[in-house]
Amino acid sequence: MKKYAVIVAGGSGQRMGTSEPKQFLELAGKPVLLHTLDCFLGTYTDLQIILVLPAAFQEQGSALIQSLPAADRIQITVGGETRFHSVQNGLQLVTEPSVIWVHDAVRCLVSSELIQACYEQALRKGSAIPAVAATDSIRIQTGETHQVADRKQVRIIQTPQTFLSNILLPAFKQSYREDFTDEATVVEAMGQPVFLIEGSYDNIKITRPVDLLIATSILAAKQSKEA
């Protein structure tokens, strides 16, 4: 079974208040995106990466990956109007039956353990959607009213959302809908169930400036644990 990781870098840096999109910002000596790519490339030597970048950042992306020893395992394609369209573009490069991870480029602290666990479960069940328990109380607001959710039932969803290609590819043939907020919702819209897997609290998304500092801290904590 082939292995493809579709790495989606949609951001243009607006939320960061920087001109540089967040995937190119530096974290512990290298761009956020390189942390993500290195983790996937290092986990499986037979894994191919499909990197989806906004049109304006194709060149910057190419320059970045040329420095990598595994550059020949990475293809770059252009992003679309929404995340759905970006992933749809990326999936056009999948040509064989495979396991496909779809991952946020800015979740740069993803671990090999999680990538492997997702692979194993996708083989067995068809999908693996990383999720962690909520650590805070959650309320669901509808208009002016809101009510507390049972915290034991709340799952916070992460990526890589991982699927067998025979499930994910047909799902992305559907027409776009506004409620397609991640890959799991696209697959469910086809009537397919998706299966959760334990994610990691370290697997954060870099969206605000402080997230870079937080990621630095998490990296330092991981390294001191390994030492």
Add this chain to the structure above:
Amino acid sequence: MKKYAVIVAGGSGQRMGTSEPKQFLELAGKPVLLHTLDCFLGTYTDLQIILVLPAAFQEQGSALIQSLPAADRIQITVGGETRFHSVQNGLQLVTEPSVIWVHDAVRCLVSSELIQACYEQALRKGSAIPAVAATDSIRIQTGETHQVADRKQVRIIQTPQTFLSNILLPAFKQSYREDFTDEATVVEAMGQPVFLIEGSYDNIKITRPVDLLIATSILAAKQSKEA
């Protein structure tokens, strides 16, 4: 109107993997708990603190607050079996009509702005429950099945949960129920609505070792913004 902040420190350090409970761990040169106390004490000079500590940490708490210039504005009382019982114990020291903030001791990055905003709204509406929008997809799991929640409707709840005493004190005369997971749920059980207010992503809880590093990063980012 009097002002009371009930600061609840329930933790015994088990989740941190330390023998020291997390409220006494050091952050940027002083214990976590002192950050919290200093913020409340500094926001209003006429604010009284009721500090609720587990029985085993009463002495350590006393020693800590003796060093403070505002030590005479702090009373210490003993925690109970659950958070509900701890808050209930604390509220017995409220003797006059007041605005009452109930706050997690380990949310040590709370800001004066949030404390003030909660006060103003509690005066107008009777309550102020800080909440922030979810930045990740959320699913609600029931048994084996789960379904995506509308992310726009999901609110992550924080503290200080703030109330007029004539709402909070009667609510805590109720008998304990398992679904009393925070003060808002206790007040709602009396048939009173509670009102949300915009919280802050910086207002994190220190529960895992990495949270201390994250808090250090957030403090550094705040200071560089102020400089």
